[in-house]
Amino acid sequence: QVQLVESGGGLVQPGGSLRLSCVVSGSDNLVMGWFRQAPGKEREFVATIDRRGLRVLYADSVKGRFTVSRVSAKNTVYLQMNSLKPEDTADYYCAARANGYNLQDKSSFYDYWGQGAQVTVSS
Numbered sequence: 001q002v003q004l005v006e007s008g009g010g011l012v013q014p015g016g017s018l019r020l021s022c023v024v025s026g027s028d029n030l031v032m033g034w035f036r037q038a039p040g041k042e043r044e045f046v047a048t049i050d051r052r053g054l055r056v057l058y059a060d061s062v063k064g065r066f067t068v069s070r071v072s073a074k075n076t077v078y079l080q081m082n083s084l085k086p087e088d089t090a091d092y093y094c095a096a097r098a099n100g101y102n103l104q105d106k107s108s109f110y111d112y113w114g115q116g117a118q119v120t121v122s123s
Contacts, residue, residue: 002026004024005023006093009119012084017082025075031048031049031097032077034079068080093114
C-alpha cells in the first residue's frame with residue numbers, strides 16, 4: 001500500500017521561499033509529481049520527476065522558480081519554491097505513478113495522492 005505524506009506548507013510573504021516534502025512508503029519505484037489546487041479552481045500540474053531523479057518537467061507558471069528533487073535513501077520528494085507570488089497560493093498535493101516512464105502533466109496518470117499541504121503567499 002503506497003502512502004504519501006506531505007509537510008512544509010505555511011504562510012510566506014511574496015518573494016519568499018518554502019520547501020515541501022513528501023515522504024513515500026510502500027514502494028521505491030514510482031514516478032512522482034506535484035499538483036496544486038487554488039480555491040475555486042481546478043487542480044493543476046506543477047512538476048514531476050522520474051524514478052531516478054534525472055528527468056524533470058515543470059509547468060510554465062513555476063519554471064525557473066520551483067525545483068523538484070528526490071532523495072531515494074530517504075524515500076522523500078521535495079518541491080523547493082522560491083520567489084513565491086500570491087498566485088501560488090493553493091493546496092499542494094504530492095502524487096505518484098506506478099506505471100509508465102514518460103513524464104506526465106495530467107492528474108489522471110497518477111495512482112496515489114497525498115493529503116495536501118496548504119501554501120499561502122500573502123503580505
